Structure formats: structure tokens, C-alpha cells
Amino acid sequence: MTSAAHSPSLPVDPGISATAMPARRLPRRTAVLASALLALGLLVVIAVFAQVLSDEGLRTHLDERLWPPSADHWFGTDALGRDLFARTVKGLAVSMKVGLASATLAALLSVMLGVLAALHRRLDALVGLLIDLVMALPHLVLLILLSFAFGGGTRGVIIAVVLSHWPSLARVVRAEVKQALASDYVTVARLLGERPLAVARRHLLPHVLPQTLVGAVLLFPHAILHEAGLTFLGFGLEPHLPAIGVLLAEAMRTLSAGHWWLGLWPGLSLLAMVLSFERVGAGLRLLTDPHRAQE
Helix, strand or coil: CCCHHHCCCCCCCHHHCCCHHHHHHHHHHHHHHHHHHHHHHHHHHHHHHHHHCCHHHHCCCHHHCCCCCCCCCCCCECCCCCEHHHHHHHHHHHHHHHHHHHHHHHHHHHHHHHHHHHHCHHHHHHHHHHHHHHHHCCHHHHHHHHHHHCCCHHHHHHHHHHHHHHHHHHHHHHHHHHHHHCCHHHHHHHHCCCCHHHHHHHHHHHHHHHHHHHHHHHHHHHHHHHHHHHHHHCCCCCCCCCCHHHHHHHHHHHHHHCCCHHHHHHHHHHHHHHHHHHHHHHHHHHHHCHHHCCC
């Protein structure tokens, strides 16, 4: 008889161990959440610093025109002697305000149309047609046409971003609401005589709230980039505002003369802010997605 000590044993994969899986996945979840908190803190610091920063750097000083970065002017000065660091920080704050307004309004419009489409069959066909129509048009062309049609400026940019960014989130909301309508608790609520609006308020809206929150945060970087793009092309914010698009458009006029700092620092700052919003959105998605709760 062969002893148990000499019996062959199957190889054990440590990757499928029940105790090893949380130990391997915990650092990734912690890293994502930590980076999201760090990015959120950076955005808050920018918003607060832009409010307390003096407007002295926005004033014209012709004797300090086109100075390179130095200890006195960290990002250098522009063609009118204005401090580029102050203008960049103010421009980021302007982009954040436009992005906040655009993303919030687009999320509200998406939830309203998505819920109504899932509740009414005729509205579902109409909303589906609008979603396909908006998403079929070239994005940048649609943004330019909408911004021009509504008069440009801050209001025109916000309306253009809202009307061009609601379909993707509305499609997600509509699918989630339809899934919730097939659940048992919604069916019981309807059998008990609750009105459609009461069902939507008590059962459907709480169900789609996490997806809406994540979608609104993820709309931020798109809104900011499109605002900067429209402003750079001349269809966006007013030229007197220290917006990032305005700074980049002004940099194009003198960039060939070797004044590299005029476009480098505003562009890098815009990229850093967009990536920060992406990290915040990734952290929220990780927290609200039940399928990724163990990551």
C-alpha cells in the first residue's frame, strides 16, 4: 500500500487562492482611489487658488513683453506683458466652471430623456431617433454649428456642449431604466397602483443615480476639451477671458518666433486637468460598479 506521504499531489496555482485574490487586487483598488482623491484635491486647490490669486498678473506691462519663464514669472509673460501663470490658473478656473455647467445640464437632460423614453413607447422611438441623429453627425462640426447658432460666447459653448453630449449617457440611462422596469419590486409597485411619476421618483431614479454621477464626472473632460477647442477656433468663449483656448490661440501667433512657453504651459495645464477628471471618474466608477467591488 502506498503511503499518503508519497501520494502525488496536484500543483496548486497561487493565483486562484481565495486568500490571495484580495491581497493581489487590494493594491489596485487602493491605487485608483488614492489617485482619484489626489486628482480631486488638485482640482479643488486650482479652484480655490484662482479665487484668491490677485488680478495684478492679468494687467498689461509693455516693458515685460515676452519674457521667458523665470523666478518672477514662473510661466513667462505674453505679448502684452501679462503673467502667463496667473492667466493659466484663471483660465483653468474658467474651464472648470464651463465644464461643471455643461456636464451638469447634460446629465440632467440625459436622465430626463432616458427615463421618459423607458416609460413611454412613443417617446422611446423619438428619443432613440434623436440619439442616433446626434451621434451620427460629426462631433466637432455639430459643436461649431450649435455654438454659432446660439451666438457663441460662454452661453453658446455651454448649450452646444449640452446638446451634443447628452445622447451617450441617455442611452445608458434608458437601458438601466428598462432593466429596472422588469424587476419584481417595480412590478409590485405598479400593481399596487403607484403612478408612473411616483415609480420613477421612488424606484427608477435611485437605480440610475450612480451611473448618472459617474457619467456626469466623465463628461467633464470632454466638455473642457471641446470648450478649449471651440475657443481656439474662434467659436467659443469671449477673447477677453483668460481661457485656455484663448491662450493657445494667442500662442499660435508668436510660437514660430521661438516663444515656446506661450503654448507649452497652458497646454500641459489643460492636459493635467483633463487627466485629473479622468482619474476622479475612474474612482467613482470603481466605487459604484458592483461587478468591480472586489478589485
